[in-house]
Amino acid sequence: MVKWTELERSTVKAIWEKIDIDEIGSQIWARVLIVYPWTERYFGSFGDLFTITAILKNDKVAAHGRMVLKALDKAVNNMDNMKRTYADLSRLHFQKLEVDPDSFRLLADCITITIACKFKSALSPQSQAIWQKFISAVVDAMSSQYR
Amino acid sequence: MSLTEKDKAAVKALWAKVSKAVDTVGGEALGRMLLVYPQTKTYFSHWPDLNPGSEPVMVHGKLILGGVTEAVSKIDNLSGGLLELSELHAFKLRVDPSNFKILAQSLMVVIATMFPKDFTPETHVAFDKFLAAVALGLSEKYR
Numbered sequence: 001m002v003k004w005t006e007l008e009r010s011t012v013k014a015i016w017e018k019i020d021i022d023e024i025g026s027q028i029w030a031r032v033l034i035v036y037p038w039t040e041r042y043f044g045s046f047g048d049l050f051t052i053t054a055i056l057k058n059d060k061v062a063a064h065g066r067m068v069l070k071a072l073d074k075a076v077n078n079m080d081n082m083k084r085t086y087a088d089l090s091r092l093h094f095q096k097l098e099v100d101p102d103s104f105r106l107l108a109d110c111i112t113i114t115i116a117c118k119f120k121s122a123l124s125p126q127s128q129a130i131w132q133k134f135i136s137a138v139v140d141a142m143s144s145q146y147r
Numbered sequence: 148m149s150l151t152e153k154d155k156a157a158v159k160a161l162w163a164k165v166s167k168a169v170d171t172v173g174g175e176a177l178g179r180m181l182l183v184y185p186q187t188k189t190y191f192s193h194w195p196d197l198n199p200g201s202e203p204v205m206v207h208g209k210l211i212l213g214g215v216t217e218a219v220s221k222i223d224n225l226s227g228g229l230l231e232l233s234e235l236h237a238f239k240l241r242v243d244p245s246n247f248k249i250l251a252q253s254l255m256v257v258i259a260t261m262f263p264k265d266f267t268p269e270t271h272v273a274f275d276k277f278l279a280a281v282a283l284g285l286s287e288k289y290r
Contacts, residue, residue: 116259
């Protein structure tokens with residue numbers, strides 16, 4: 001189980017409170033599909049993902065991004081219990097969706113970069129370190145049922 | 148994943164802006180890397196101060212940024228153009244090549260905080276590919 005200091009808890013919550021899920025969710029998902037195009041393999045039903053313009057305009061991409069960010073809310077509110085919180089989702093991604101868990105790390109990196117664009121220097125090195133610890137714990141929890 | 152002409156143009160356009168902040172970007176990236184990915188500190192135990200903003204971090208960060216600038220100028224031949232730097236990293240510094248990816252992410256986060264409007268997804272993918280190619284060029288002499 002990951003141990004969190006009070007500073008780490010409050011920093012993660014402070015970052016999370018400033019994130020507008022509707023605005024950022026769609027940006028994050030578009031970024032993942034554009035920067036790591038092989039992740040498109042999981043989204044055959046999303047329609048036109050053939051160009052960057054199409055990805056940026058795709059409503060299903062935007063909706064999916066918002067859905068994933070809403071799920072991240074569970075991690076923010078269950079920092080002491082992430083593996084248990086995400087056990088079912090992890091199993092779903094392994095057994096039914098058949099998602100390569102390396103994708104979670106790619107998504108985590110894109111989330112961090114999107115936040116960096118939004119927060120600019122307000123994402124201090126110290127905040128970034130705490131955020132990275134948090135998002136790595138989420139990635140671990142999402143990978144935990146891959147066995 | 149070789150660089151297209153479009154990728155190269157995007158990297159050069161971005162670097163034209165980033166290299167103007169040569170005194171800070173490299174140091175910021177290195178400082179963040181040491182803090183966010185503490186395992187990287189193992190390569191710098193000889194420094195008195197590893198904190199973001201410290202003198203050794205800022206000085207070395209500027210040096211690293213100079214290396215990336217050199218890579219941009221050799222963007223048409225990264226596998227052959229970085230041989231000296233590769234020898235340095237392979238034989239003298241003996242940096243595990245997995246760390247190039249970590250520094251790449253740290254550099255991109257700094258660029259995102261300083262140039263958010265320029266670091267669009269399109270520029271991001273080109274730059275990510277470029278840094279991966281630089282990492283490959285730096286790894287050339289390892290074995």
